[in-house]
Amino acid sequence: MFEEAQYFSPVNEDEHGRVTVRLARDHPGFADPAYRERRDLIAGLAVGHRRGDPLPEVAYTEEEQEVWRLVSAELASRHRRYAAQEFLDAKDRLKLPADRVPQLQEVSDLLEPLTGFRYLPAAGLVPLREFYGSLADGLFHSTQYLRHHSMPLYTPEPDVVHEVIGHANALASDRFAALYRTAGEAARRVESRQALEFVSRVFWFTLEFGVLLEGGELKAYGAGILSSYGEIEEFRAMDVLPLDIRAMGLTDYDITKYQTVLFRAESLSHLEDVAGGFWETCDDDSIAALGV
Numbered sequence: 001m002f003e004e005a006q007y008f009s010p011v012n013e014d015e016h017g018r019v020t021v022r023l024a025r026d027h028p029g030f031a032d033p034a035y036r037e038r039r040d041l042i043a044g045l046a047v048g049h050r051r052g053d054p055l056p057e058v059a060y061t062e063e064e065q066e067v068w069r070l071v072s073a074e075l076a077s078r079h080r081r082y083a084a085q086e087f088l089d090a091k092d093r094l095k096l097p098a099d100r101v102p103q104l105q106e107v108s109d110l111l112e113p114l115t116g117f118r119y120l121p122a123a124g125l126v127p128l129r130e131f132y133g134s135l136a137d138g139l140f141h142s143t144q145y146l147r148h149h150s151m152p153l154y155t156p157e158p159d160v161v162h163e164v165i166g167h168a169n170a171l172a173s174d175r176f177a178a179l180y181r182t183a184g185e186a187a188r189r190v191e192s193r194q195a196l197e198f199v200s201r202v203f204w205f206t207l208e209f210g211v212l213l214e215g216g217e218l219k220a221y222g223a224g225i226l227s228s229y230g231e232i233e234e235f236r237a238m239d240v241l242p243l244d245i246r247a248m249g250l251t252d253y254d255i256t257k258y259q260t261v262l263f264r265a266e267s268l269s270h271l272e273d274v275a276g277g278f279w280e281t282c283d284d285d286s287i288a289a290l291g292v
């Protein structure tokens with residue numbers, strides 16, 4: 001469970017500025033030289049991007065467009081059944097294209113008038129403090145590559161499907177966007193590495209993998225579930241614990257293995273009170289007092 005969209009392939013830049021993405025041996029694209037070349041090229045665009053410049057455009061291939069079309073359609077039918085209403089309403093507001101991969105600039109232009117969030121390109125993993133801290137400024141770092149076409153419904157890494165279908169749709173909600181910002185402010189406020197990791201784990205178990213009750217039914221609002229074809233079908237069969245800051249902040253997640261535990265809010269307001277309330281006020285001392 002929750003194997004998808006967690007692990008970032010390392011990105012290297014050599015002394016000549018050549019950017020290489022190191023795919024793991026079991027990555028679906030590992031043995032495909034054309035895919036690997038594509039990954040290097042797309043990562044290179046983000047590495048070369050400077051803040052304030054227009055966001056890099058990727059000339060997506062027909063094969064990549066087909067992956068987007070297929071995954072968008074498969075996820076849309078599952079969203080109707082399993083996504084929280086706030087996410088569905090936000091998705092209706094954002095109106096992402098389902099027939100082609102949107103450019104990050106386009107995602108930004110759709111999102112900014114709604115909640116003020118803008119996208120930035122990421123080649124791969126962005127350091128924790130930068131990734132979360134930028135949320136306080138309404139900036140979201142996003143990869144631009146697609147999963148390998150041989151397995152369109154699976155990705156071991158957060159690709160543009162995860163970043164945009166999972167996160168941008170959520171960020172089109174005023175209430176979720178406010179939570180993302182508050183998490184970002186908390187990441188900026190805390191100083192120790194442990195406190196930062198605690199803040200990021202609360203984010204992980206809420207805005208990435210959170211579920212909530214709606215009309216007596218368990219619905220997903222976390223971007224990691226809502227962008228994952230396999231997990232969206234299975235989240236209701238997992239161990240679901242009540243929302244608890246200390247438990248979330250102290251539960252280690254192994255990014256390369258299945259997640260087996262989820263945390264459930266009783267409602268969106270409950271999530272705002274508990275997670276939002278925590279991020280609003282937490283600091284190194286209050287987190288240390290939780291037993292970190």
Ligand SMILES: [Fe+2]
Pocket residue numbers: 158162167208223224
């Ligand atoms: Fe994510």
